[in-house]
Amino acid sequence: MNNQNDQRAFWFALMAITSCMMVTVCVMIVAVFIAIQRPTIVVVPYEQAPRAIATAPAAAPEADESLDDLFPTLKIVRTATLPPIEQPTHSQWDARPAFTVMTPPQQTNWPMLDEETVASVDVRALTDGQSIDWQLSWEAQEPSHVVDSNHFSDAVAIQIPLSANASYMMGDPNEPVFIVYWRAQWQHDVDHGFMNVQDYYPHYWTDLYWFSEGEFPFTVQDSFRDPLSRLYFTAYDAGNPFSDFQRTVPVQDMIAEGFGSLTALPTTQSAGNGVWRDGRWYVVIRSPLAADSPMKTALENEDNAMFSVAVWDGAADNVGGRKHASIWTPMEVAP
Amino acid sequence: MAKQYNWQIGREMEYPYDAPAPQRQVAYVFDINKCIACQTCTVACKTCWTSGKGQEHLFWNNVETKPYGGYPVGWDLRLLEQQGAAQWNGDVLASDTIFENNTEASQPPQGHRPDPEDFAHPNLGEDDVSGMVDKGAFFQGVHPVWMFYLARICNHCDLPACVAACPRKAVYKRDEDGIVLVDQNRCRGYQECVKACPYKKTFYNIIGRVSEKCIGCYPRVEQGLMALCVESCIGKIRLHGFLSTEEAPREDNPLDYIIKIRKLALPLYPQFGTGPNVYYIPPLHVPNAFLHQLFGPNVESAKELYRNLKDDKPLLGALLLFGATNRIITRFEAREDEVVGWDATGTEAARVPYTEPVHLREHYDQRHDAFRHNTA
Numbered sequence: 010m011n012n013q014n015d016q017r018a019f020w021f022a023l024m025a026i027t028s029c030m031m032v033t034v035c036v037m038i039v040a041v042f043i044a045i046q047r048p049t050i051v052v053v054p055y056e057q058a059p060r061a062i063a064t065a066p067a068a069a070p071e072a073d074e075s076l077d078d079l080f081p082t083l084k085i086v087r088t089a090t091l092p093p094i095e096q097p098t099h100s101q102w103d104a105r106p107a108f109t110v111m112t113p114p115q116q117t118n119w120p121m122l123d124e125e126t127v128a129s130v131d132v133r134a135l136t137d138g139q140s141i142d143w144q145l146s147w148e149a150q151e152p153s154h155v156v157d158s159n160h161f162s163d164a165v166a167i168q169i170p171l172s173a174n175a176s177y178m179m180g181d182p183n184e185p186v187f188i189v190y191w192r193a194q195w196q197h198d199v200d201h202g203f204m205n206v207q208d209y210y211p212h213y214w215t216d217l218y219w220f221s222e223g224e225f226p227f228t229v230q231d232s233f234r235d236p237l238s239r240l241y242f243t244a245y246d247a248g249n250p251f252s253d254f255q256r257t258v259p260v261q262d263m264i265a266e267g268f269g270s271l272t273a274l275p276t277t278q279s280a281g282n283g284v285w286r287d288g289r290w291y292v293v294i295r296s297p298l299a300a301d302s303p304m305k306t307a308l309e310n311e312d313n314a315m316f317s318v319a320v321w322d323g324a325a326d327n328v329g330g331r332k333h334a335s336i337w338t339p340m341e342v343a344p
Numbered sequence: 345m346a347k348q349y350n351w352q353i354g355r356e357m358e359y360p361y362d363a364p365a366p367q368r369q370v371a372y373v374f375d376i377n378k379c380i381a382c383q384t385c386t387v388a389c390k391t392c393w394t395s396g397k398g399q400e401h402l403f404w405n406n407v408e409t410k411p412y413g414g415y416p417v418g419w420d421l422r423l424l425e426q427q428g429a430a431q432w433n434g435d436v437l438a439s440d441t442i443f444e445n446n447t448e449a450s451q452p453p454q455g456h457r458p459d460p461e462d463f464a465h466p467n468l469g470e471d472d473v474s475g476m477v478d479k480g481a482f483f484q485g486v487h488p489v490w491m492f493y494l495a496r497i498c499n500h501c502d503l504p505a506c507v508a509a510c511p512r513k514a515v516y517k518r519d520e521d522g523i524v525l526v527d528q529n530r531c532r533g534y535q536e537c538v539k540a541c542p543y544k545k546t547f548y549n550i551i552g553r554v555s556e557k558c559i560g561c562y563p564r565v566e567q568g569l570m571a572l573c574v575e576s577c578i579g580k581i582r583l584h585g586f587l588s589t590e591e592a593p594r595e596d597n598p599l600d601y602i603i604k605i606r607k608l609a610l611p612l613y614p615q616f617g618t619g620p621n622v623y624y625i626p627p628l629h630v631p632n633a634f635l636h637q638l639f640g641p642n643v644e645s646a647k648e649l650y651r652n653l654k655d656d657k658p659l660l661g662a663l664l665l666f667g668a669t670n671r672i673i674t675r676f677e678a679r680e681d682e683v684v685g686w687d688a689t690g691t692e693a694a695r696v697p698y699t700e701p702v703h704l705r706e707h708y709d710q711r712h713d714a715f716r717h718n719t720a
Contacts, residue, residue: 012641120536129412158548159457206397218397241396244552247529251553269512329513329534
C-alpha cells in the first residue's frame, strides 16, 4: 500500500515538475520576446507585420490586440505651429503623451554593446506639414559630451526605411535607410564653439604650430587660415564631416545599406537642438518634408512609414555599433 | 572568422578576413643592442607628421625603456594580463592569439583602450633598471641589473588588429607594400582600432576627431626612400625594406635574409597573432626569460648568431647596410671586403667596407702650416 502511494506520489511529483518546467519555458520565451523584441521579428515581411496584422480580419481578435499592443503606432500630431526648436522642453511637447520605445543593447553584430544603460527613449512627434519635429528624451544621469581617448559622447538617432525590406539594423545592401544623428559633442560645439585643446586641457601650452597665425592658444577657428597650417588636419583636409570647426547644426543626415556602410549625405537638411535637464536629455530633431525628402517619401509609402531609434550613453563607452537600438515602430500622421 | 596562416606562430589562426598577402610587405629591423634612446627618430617623425593641433600626445615613433617604461602607460602589460603568458610548443604557439581568446564576447580582438593620461607620460620608467642596486656595488664585468631601449613604430602587421576591429572598414592594408592606413575621410572616431591594436599605435585625435596612425612614411616609400625614423637614426640601428610575400625568401634581399633565412631579428610579441613587421635583434645582456615573452622562442639562437657575427660575413654584411643610405635596398651582395646594396631601380645605393680604412694624420700639417689638435 505504501509502495503504491509512493509510486503515485512520485509520478504526481514528476508530472507537476514537468508541467511547471514547460510553463516556465513558455513564459520565458514569451517574456524574452516581449522584453527585447529581437531580430527574430525582422524575418516577418513588412506586408504582414505589424500594420497588416493590426488590421487583419476579426477571426483572431485576441491575437490582434496583443500584437497591436506589442507594435503600437506613433501618432505624428498635426499642429499649426511647431514649438521653437530652441526650446526642446517647450510646454507644447508636454501636452503630448510620451510614446516609449524600448532600446535594448545592440547585440546582433560586432562590435556589440554588453550592458544596457538606457532602457527606453520617449518619443513625441509633431508636424506642421512643412516638417516633422521629433522630441527624443531619455534618462542620463550626467551629460557626456567630451570625446577623447576612451571617452565618448551621448548621442541619439532616428532612422526610417527607404525601402520596404530594409533591416532596422542599418538597412541592407540595396535596401537603404535614412538616419538623422544628433550628438552631444556637436551640441556643445554649436552652443559654445568648437572644443579646442585648451578646452580639454586648460594648463597645456605650446609656443608654435607651423604656419598658424596669432598667438597661444591658437584656436582652430581663427589661427589656422593658411592652408599650409592645415596640413596636419588630415581628416579636415580629406573632407571628413567630423572635422567641422565651424559647426552650426548638431545633427547629421546619413544613409546606410547595412552594417559599416553609414555615409553622411553631402548636405544635412535636418536641424536639431538638445538640452540636458534634471537627469534627462531632451533632443528635438526637425526633419523637413520637402517633396523629395526621405521623411516625406517614408510617410507617403505605407510600407515605409516606420521609424526606429538608437541611443548612445557616452559615459558607458557607447560608440558606433555599441549602442541601444529599437526595432521598427510604425508611425502615421494623426488624422 | 577565416583561417590565416601566421608564420610567426607556426600555425593557422582565426582572423576576420581572408585577404591574400600584399605583393610585398614593408618591414624593419631594429638592432636593440645599438639603441641609445636619443629620440632622434621620435623627433624626426613628430616634426614631419604629428606637429599639428590635437596631435600633442601622439608619438607614432617612440623609444621606451624596458622593463618598466611604456607609451602609452602599460600598453603591453595590460594586454598580457588579459592574455596570460604565451605558451610555445617548439616554434608553434600553443596559447590563444588576441583573435582567439575572447573573454569579452562583444569584440573579437582582445584589447584595452588607454585613457588620455596614459599618453601623457612617454618617458615614464626611462632609464630605470630591472632591480635595486645594492649599496656599495661596483662593476665586476657583468652588470647585476639590466635595462634596454625599445624603439617602437606601427608594425604594419600581416594580420592587423586595427583592420580587423574597424566596423566601417576605414582601416586598410595596401596591396602594393602592406602599409596599414586609416582612411581619414571614412573614419568616424569609434576608437575600435585604438582598443584592438596590441601595440597601441593607433591614436585618437581630439581636433580631427578621428583615429590616426603611423603612415609608414608612404610618400617616401613610393619614391624608394626609407622612413624618416630610419633615415634619421644616428646610431644606425635600423634597416627598412620589404619582405618577399609572393616568392620564397631571397638570400640577396637583406630583409628576407636577416629575418626569414637567418632568423637574427624577431617579431615583438608574436603571441598576439597580428604578424608584426618590426623585427628586433634581441639585446644580448637581457635574461632570456624576459625576452621569450617579448620575442618568442628563438631568442637564444638569435643571440648566438649575433655573438658570432664577426665570423659570419654574409650576415655581418647585411647589418653593415644599416644607416648606409636613405634609399630602400632591395638587393645586396656580401663580397670579400665590402658589401654592396642596390635599390629597386638597380642603382647602387650603398657600398660599405667590412673594415673602415684607418688614416693617421701627422700632428703638424705642412700644407697649411698648422698644428692639428686633439689628434693624439
